[in-house]
Amino acid sequence: GAGVSQSPSNKVTEKGKDVELRCDPISGHTALYWYRQSLGQGLEFLIYFQGNSAPDKSGLPSDRFSAERTGGSVSTLTIQRTQQEDSAVYLCASSPGTMNEQFFGPGTRLTVL
């Protein structure tokens, strides 16, 4: 079946612009995660959704970052007033539940000029 998909695969934007990154999880997966991997750095957690529960936003680096998940499926990560330090690969993962293996999407490479 289809895996986790993300769009766009690459995004180049100018400093100060807003960007939206999309994640389509595997159908039926109730848990959805956003991670970030900056150049030469490890992965870091951003935000987590589980069913209808309030999301865990503890990893969001600033209030310029927000995410929503509509209808328990598709998720959008929004970065407002982008800065050069936001340049990274943004990865989405989903899992059938919170205690299960996570399946990763291919990521969106964001470059802020």
Added chain:
Amino acid sequence: KNEVEQSPQNLTAQEGEFITINCSYSVGISALHWLQQHPGGGIVSLFMLSSGKKKHGRLIATINIQEKHSSLHITASHPRDSAVYICAVRWGAQKLVFGQGTRLTINP
């Protein structure tokens, strides 16, 4: 200090060699994941374990809960095993905390 430490950071070996990558963490966990990231960037989950040992093909993962340590072994290594291997731990039911990764290069 990173809560998840991997060693070595880089490892180069010849085809056929037995490979071991280590992961140590600081507090009790609910699960530990081993992930593989290929040069193109895609991440694949290899194992999720909370105790004992798991095997899949030439890959073996072990975890020692008391010593807060896990190892990933690759038997009969092959150039296609070249990738970054990432250890990630979960405390409770939610987010993963990642190690810095081990870059493995297998030469033919």
